[in-house]
Amino acid sequence: MRNKFLLITLSAFLLLTQAAFAFVNPDEQLADAALESRARVISKDIRCPVCEGQTIDESNADLARDLRILIRERLTAGDSDEEVVQYLRLRYGDAILMNPRLNKTTALLWFGPFAVFALGGAATFAMLRKAQKS
Amino acid sequence: MTMNKNITNILPLAVFLALIFTLAGLLLRPESVQMISKPMPPLALEGLRAEDIHGPALVNFFASWCTPCRAEHEMLKTLAEKNNIRIYGIAYKDKRADTEKYLRDLGNPYEKTGHDDNGKAFIDWGLSGVPETFVIDREGNIRLHHAGVLLEEHIDGIILPTLNELGMTDEK
Numbered sequence: 001m002r003n004k005f006l007l008i009t010l011s012a013f014l015l016l017t018q019a020a021f022a023f024v025n026p027d028e029q030l031a032d033a034a035l036e037s038r039a040r041v042i043s044k045d046i047r048c049p050v051c052e053g054q055t056i057d058e059s060n061a062d063l064a065r066d067l068r069i070l071i072r073e074r075l076t077a078g079d080s081d082e083e084v085v086q087y088l089r090l091r092y093g094d095a096i097l098m099n100p101r102l103n104k105t106t107a108l109l110w111f112g113p114f115a116v117f118a119l120g121g122a123a124t125f126a127m128l129r130k131a132q133k134s
Numbered sequence: 135m136t137m138n139k140n141i142t143n144i145l146p147l148a149v150f151l152a153l154i155f156t157l158a159g160l161l162l163r164p165e166s167v168q169m170i171s172k173p174m175p176p177l178a179l180e181g182l183r184a185e186d187i188h189g190p191a192l193v194n195f196f197a198s199w200c201t202p203c204r205a206e207h208e209m210l211k212t213l214a215e216k217n218n219i220r221i222y223g224i225a226y227k228d229k230r231a232d233t234e235k236y237l238r239d240l241g242n243p244y245e246k247t248g249h250d251d252n253g254k255a256f257i258d259w260g261l262s263g264v265p266e267t268f269v270i271d272r273e274g275n276i277r278l279h280h281a282g283v284l285l286e287e288h289i290d291g292i293i294l295p296t297l298n299e300l301g302m303t304d305e306k
Contacts, residue, residue: 050262063253063256066252066253066254067257090169090172090260091169091258091259092260092262108160123146
């Protein structure tokens with residue numbers, strides 16, 4: 001019973017902090033709900049260039065706010081989601097994306113850990129087998 | 135056999151070192167900024183428009199409230215006065231009176247000064263802070279983007295060589 005209560009309290013707390021993490025101010029929001037939701041989706045994948053590991057959607061930094069406004073302006077002007085992302089990539093590089101796209105330079109980033117894991121696994125396996133034999 | 139064993143013993147270390155060097159090489163490589171060799175973004179600021187900028191020149195984003203900007207200001211003045219280099223200033227989110235006082239107190243190295251009040255030019259030029267400096271060529275393309283404060287080693291190491299490459303001479 002007590003555990004259940006704790007669980008509910010914790011969940012509620014987590015939900016509240018989640019809500020508090022969205023920094024989109026009411027005055028930034030677009031009246032057009034469809035555009036606004038597209039802006040939110042884009043913002044959630046754009047890294048704030050001046051904060052560590054935060055998206056512009058959850059940062060209250062000045063630059064993050066300006067970037068959120070810019071995304072909304074470009075969407076309102078008729079840009080596609082891809083065009084907005086391209087605009088930012090051209091200026092801030094791939095590092096602006098929370099999920100870097102897979103290309104030649106980012107291949108190591110995506111597959112490196114698996115390669116290291118496979119290599120380590122193979123080495124461990126070989127060593128264990130050798131130890132078993134002797 | 136002993137030879138073989140020696141190799142097995144140092145193999146993990148060798149692999150580890152190789153990994154370290156590869157990753158260090160990748161990390162230390164200067165970040166490829168995508169605006170290089172592209173025409174400079176449009177500028178229509180109060181006090182500075184794109185057509186005002188005649189390369190080879192520097193475009194320097196600054197603000198009176200920015201301490202590193204003060205640190206590099208003397209060097210910008212030297213570049214403008216001694217090396218005869220055209221520098222265009224863009225004041226980022228700065229009050230007019232503050233910019234004016236800043237340039238009056240410290241001296242003004244800028245040919246022209248634009249005011250980026252809403253930070254639109256700041257994003258359009260791909261900045262993440264002030265100061266940041268660009269080298270613009272004769273055709274109006276960005277040749278160099280230096281993020282952060284300019285130190286003497288940057289001036290001598292990249293700024294002046296790039297300007298010289300573009301046909302700027304040191305003579306007055």
